[in-house]
Amino acid sequence: MPISGVVIASLPSETNDVLRFLATLSQVEVHGADEKGNIVAVLETESSDEMEKIIDRISRDQNVLHVGLTYLNAEDEAERIIQGEEPARPFGFRKPSGTT
Template structure:
């Protein structure tokens, strides 16, 4: 299960409501908010794809000015890839290239 932390910059008009909107999904936690409108967000998702979906949803919320990744750990998912249990659907090159293969 990948876990990542982000710094989220919020519109300061109603940050408490925005934080509640962010935490509607149990995989998203918001830790702290300072006077400048910066909050620490942690996403603990079932997969990298799910993490991307959640981060994209957060970025689309009205009042989120930016979402910057700070830390990512995906050791569990890497172990699943190496064992052949999981095959990611991405490539390391252009979108038109075939997905990455692992042997």
């Protein structure tokens, strides 16, 4: 089960909107926000693929400027690889849709 720490940046005037959006995502636990629009959160998902999808979903919100990954732990996935399961692809190494 991958767990990551992220800093989500928004305009200060939009922080409350972003916080409301994040509250709708069960994989996201907000730990704080500051007056500059920075939001500290922990994401917990079942797989690296799901982690990438939730980060992408947050990034696409109109009020989010950036999602910065500060910490990632994926020990559970490493254990599954040792047991012979197919590994997940690392973040950012996917081919865009429609390419070969």
